[in-house]
Amino acid sequence: MNDQFPHIDENAVAKYLSGEANAVEISELMDWIESSDENLEEFIRYEKLWAESSVRKPFNAQKAWSKVSHHISKEKRRFNSYYLSAATVAAAIILIVISIQFFNTKSASSLPKFAIASANGILNSTLPDGSSVLLSKHSKIEYAFDSQKQIRLAKLSGKAFFSVKRDIKHRFIVEANRGGVEVLGTKFSVNETKNKDVMVYVLSGKVKVFLARASKDTLSLIITNGEKALIMASNDTIIKQTPEASALCDINKTYNINKTITFRNMDLSTIMAKLEKCYSVNIKIDDSVDKKLRFSSSFKNNSLNEILTVITQTLSLDYTKRRNTYYITNGNDE
Known part of the structure; x- marks a missing residue:
């Protein structure tokens, strides 16, 4: 927030x-x-x-x-x-937040289309497949069902919020500027940046991220829970970011604005590295502690001591502080 x-x-x-x-x-x-x-x-x-x-x-x-x-x-x-x-994630509905531009393609240009556009206000509508879409102002979406390929295809100009109806027989594909996303049953967000890069973030489940000009089953990758994929417009490259790597990329910006720290099934080493960046301290984990222990929670406006207390009590660990350094040990250690 x-x-x-x-x-x-x-x-x-x-x-x-x-x-x-x-x-x-x-x-x-x-x-x-x-x-x-x-x-x-x-x-x-x-x-x-x-x-x-x-x-x-x-x-x-x-x-x-x-x-x-x-x-x-x-x-x-x-x-x-x-x-x-x-x-906590329901499997029947797919939520997508998208801010992308039209990707020019002829794949469904001859097919009957459903198109809606918003002017100076938002527009709530339902696609022919039963999915609902909320268009932000000055946005447009085209939707078509390709009966030959048996796919649902959406192309968007502007910004929209989708609630996509689950249909395992007919894939739902969102096309972006430099690539696209194929829904495999999940919740995820897609965002095109100002430089036309496309960031895909998966909350739960998995999606297939592909390049627009790639042949079938090439130049694509699967991302799953907590992972991100960046489609780089400058060189048509897809970069996969794991939860551990992406969690530290913008931690300072996120924490400084929100004062919120979120851990999503994160290992202990990454958690402590994240806390070090947020609170400008040193945290050392004892060699006897299992650094692969995982933890999930979210904290807002909490002190470091409060956060460490929750984490260590949950994982049956202990912590002590000497000067500006915190030490994480097993709960039964002296």
């Missing part, structure tokens, strides 16, 4: 999930979701809790959300943080 979108409006989420939100409320919620990966994950978590509440129309958004909030509050009271894992 950032200063412009500091927190989620739970009433807005409830109204959106119940179909009662107006255009302004939807637009504000989408801005919040798109402002960070952490916000997108939190929205997905709310969505799952909403689905599990078994609320059906006619909706009373306030009453329904109270059931969801109860579960959320119980989770947040635990170590003043919430745990994110692949188990």
Whole structure:
């Protein structure tokens, strides 16, 4: 999250999930979701809790959300943080946040298309396959079903938020400027940067990232939970970033803006390296400690001592401090 979108409006989420939100409320919620990966994950978590509440129309958004909030509050009271894992992600819906340009192709140019465009406001619509799409202002999407290839193809100009209907027999493909993404059953985000690079980030499941001009099954790769792939426009190259590597790339920027630290199934060594960068301290892990221990949680506005206490208690470890250095040891060590 950032200063412009500091927190989620739970009433807005409830109204959106119940179909009662107006255009302004939807637009504000989408801005919040798109402002960070952490916000997108939190929205997905709310969505799952909403689905599990078994609320059906006619909706009373306030009453329904109270059931969801109860579960959320119980989770947040635990170590003043919430745990994110692949188990929290519903498999039936694919959420995509996309900001890309048209990729010129003739693959479906002769096919009947469904096209929608927004002017000075946002537009909520449903694609022929049952997927829903929320277009930001000054955006356009073209959709076609290729009966020969048995694929669903979406091309976007501008920015949109997709909720893609699961269909394992008919792949859903999003085309970007220098490449594209083939949905294999997952939740992920796609973002084209100002220099036309395309960043793909997978929250859960897996996707196939490919170059636009590549032949079938070449110049492509599969990325899965917590991984990122960068399609570089300058040299038509795809670079894969593991959770450990990508977690440290923008840690200073993310922490300085949000004061939020998120660990997604991260190993102990990477966690401590991340904390060192955020708090400008030295952290040493004893040789007897298993550095492959993994931990998932999110912290906001917590002190380093609070975070280390949660981590070490969860993993049955201990920590001590001498001057500006923290030492991580096994819980039964002296």
